[in-house]
Amino acid sequence: MERDENQMTESMQAPQTLSDLQNAITERYSELSKRLRQVARYLIDHPGDIAFGTVTVIAQDAGVHPSTLVRFANAFGYSGFSEMQTLFQQNLLRESPSYTERIRIARETLGDPGSQSPDQLLGEFIHADTLALQSLQSHIPAEVLNEAIDILANAEATQIIGVRRSFVPAAYFAYALRHIERRAYLIDNVGAMHKEQAGTIQKNDAVLAISFRPYASETDEAVRIAHERGVPIIVITDSRLSPLAKLASVVFTLPDSEVHGFRSLTPTLCLAQSLSIGLAYRVDKNRSMDGNPA
Amino acid sequence: MERDENQMTESMQAPQTLSDLQNAITERYSELSKRLRQVARYLIDHPGDIAFGTVTVIAQDAGVHPSTLVRFANAFGYSGFSEMQTLFQQNLLRESPSYTERIRIARETLGDPGSQSPDQLLGEFIHADTLALQSLQSHIPAEVLNEAIDILANAEATQIIGVRRSFVPAAYFAYALRHIERRAYLIDNVGAMHKEQAGTIQKNDAVLAISFRPYASETDEAVRIAHERGVPIIVITDSRLSPLAKLASVVFTLPDSEVHGFRSLTPTLCLAQSLSIGLAYRVDKNRSMDGNPA
DNA sequence: ACCAAAATGGAATGAATTTTCCAGAATTGC
DNA sequence: GCAATTCTGGAAAATTCATTCCATTTTGGT
Structure with a gap:
């Protein structure tokens, strides 16, 4: 067996993932010099500390010279x-809730925006949507989901508000809730009557409002009315600063x-699906617990 | 109560944890200037992206100047x-281990229907949507995309038809097309006037119809009218046997x-996005080729 | 113990990045 | 509607940082 290949100095190509690197380190550990072993141990044992920090700091912590x-x-x-x-950074990012960084990286590797074929464009949207979905899970705490479903389950009817872009998921909510036989009213502002529509919000309703930047005044007003009447409000938005x-529950x-x-x-929309079906199951369970096993 | 304390400029001491900082930001948000609010929003909404990256990069992503x-x-x-x-870095280090674990668990319990927590449900939908997106690319040939965009680009106005479930993407199309300054009419059947609405379809329009099983008669009728008038028709459906x-082009x-x-x-919806933006680029290109470089 | 080869740490260089400064723009108060 | 103040973004300055180079030390072999 030719052992020369294993000598790898600068010639071989570097590991491209953290685990590859960790394997490589373990493998070559014995042939490293004293100081390099020290580094190796530190890298293996404290991967979290490598991601940030400057060479100087890391070198100090590891007890070696920066060079x-x-x-x-x-x-x-x-x-x-x-x-x-x-x-080390990528590894941390992969585990973390953040994903726009990855989109940025993906975008960079995808080359220039602009003069692209629709086909490539489709690929990009698929990619972006996939990433967005992945990050969704980490952005939605289980308790919040449960609370929202509680509210919807206890409400006599659900009033749904969303205009412009947010009209799309609002319409979906209305469709989905009716599909599972819940009363749902879509405040759709037909005839510019959103105020009149919001006026019908009643004490034991629930309000589901969807609003993204730039926040629409129509949605704002409707939610305000609901808030004054003490109606529980579920809000889907893009920021805690919205x-x-x-005003939301x-x-x-x-x-x-x-x-x-x-x-x-x-x-x-994925969240909308989950809420609707989650609600369907909840309602079902409540019904059977009420002594009606059908 | 002395309010002066709240004026805090340089004098007060800075928050020492991320959540303290986030609270401080939320609290003082209203008194910040325009640009600082922009920063505030970005910090609140994208905490994961702050950890790495240089001021320059972060400033770009947040749309502000480094200073x-x-x-x-x-x-x-x-x-x-x-x-x-x-x-932000410390926070990332602390948070990281849980996330992948959660996805793994969610994925493992997938397929166990019935009594699930909403959280698991969300995971399932995310998974299903992800798979659906992945298969989308292979289902959409590039030529078809191009032809569709051709049709939309040449049309004076686009008439969009979709009811019930398909109303959601139809509404999105209408929104997106108007957003890129194309004339779009949503045949929304308000007042049960879809026939009257479809009657306005003209020779140099294009029709975009969305219909899935069970196919709605309203959509069918509208498309039929369009077909009689020789208008190009783009159809989004679930089967070539639909x-x-x-009737479709x-x-x-x-x-x-x-x-x-x-x-x-x-x-x-992903397809809708791609068509819309693809159209936007196409129209842009055509315009500049017409000797109008703006 | 001596020589050759490798390894190490200090200092310097050069690049990148953060911060400060300032002039013009926007906003506010009168 | 004007003046004063605040806000903004460009550019330069200052700092920090990664890397390279080199003299010194250490290691391993004879």
Whole structure:
């Protein structure tokens, strides 16, 4: 067996993921020099500390000289310490709730926006929507979902508000709730009568409002009316700083994924689905517990 | 009560944890200037993206000047942006381990219908939508996309038809097309006047019809009228055997993903986005080729 | 113990990044 | 509607940082 291949100094290509690197380190640990072993141990044992921090700080913590870190990175095929460091950062990002960073990276690797074929465009939207969906889960705490479903389950009817872009998920909510035989009223502002429509909100209703930047005054007004009447309010919006958030009983803040200037409604609709079906199950369960096993 | 204390400029001491900072931001949000609010929103809504990246990059993503970030940090008592940034890093380090675990658990329990928590349900829908999106790309040939965009680009106005479930993507189309300054009419059947609405379809319009099983007669009728008048028709449906398919100039057939009896609209909306933005680019290109470089 | 080769840490260089400063723009108060 | 104040963004300055280079030390072999 030819052992020369294993000598890898600068020639071989560097590991591209953190786990690859960790494997490589473990494998080559014995052939490293004293100081490099020290670095190796530190990298393996404290991966979290590598992501941030400067060479100087990390070197101090690891008890070595900064240049040793650079040499270590070189020994594993990287152009410098910084290049190796990105692996640790990416790893942290992958585990973290953040995803716009990944979109940014993906966008960079996808080349210039603008003169693209519709086909590529479709691919980009699919990609962006997928990422947005993935991050959705981490943005929606289970308790909030449960509270929202509680409110909907206890309400006699649900009044749904959403205009312009948010009209789309609002319409979906109305469709879905009616589908599972819940009373749902869509405040659709037909005939510019949203105030009149909002006027019909009653004590034992629930209000479901959807509003994203730029926040529409129509939605705001309707929610305000509901708030005055002490009606429980579920808000789906994009930020805790949204004007609706402070009036709400329950707030969902959704990450907005923007590609080519168009924000995706996919997370909102997915949430809408989940709320509706979750409600359906809840209502079903309540019914059977009420002594009606059908 | 002495309110002076609240004026805090440089004098007060800066929040030492991320949640403290977030609270402080929420509290003082209203008294911030326009740009600082922009920063505030970005910090609240994208905490994960602050941790890495340089001021320059973050400033770009937030749409502000780098110095604004520094000013913001100063306004909250930090010596500079970097000092504030460390809060976000610490937070990321603390949060990271749970996330992948959650997804794994959610995925494992997938397929166990019935008594599920809404949280698990959400995970299922996310998963289903993701799969549906993935398969979308292979179901949409590039030529069909191009033809559809051709039709939309040449049309004077677009008439959009979709009822019930399909009303949701139809409404989205109407919104998106108007957003890119195309004339779009949504045949929404208000006042049960879909026939009258369809009657306004003209020779150089285009028709965009969305219909899934069970196919709605309203959509069918409208498309039939359009077909008689020789108007180009784009159809989004679930099968090439759909009654609309044979009248269409271009047909998109979408795979339907069904979870808990609810079909997902996500692929339809993703397609809608792609068509709209693809159209926007096409129109832009045509305009500049017509000698109007703006 | 001596020589050659490798390894190490200090200092310097050069690049990148954060911060400060300032002039013009926008906003507010009168 | 004007003046004063605040806000903004460009550019330069200052700082920090990663990397390279080199002299010194250490290691391993004879």
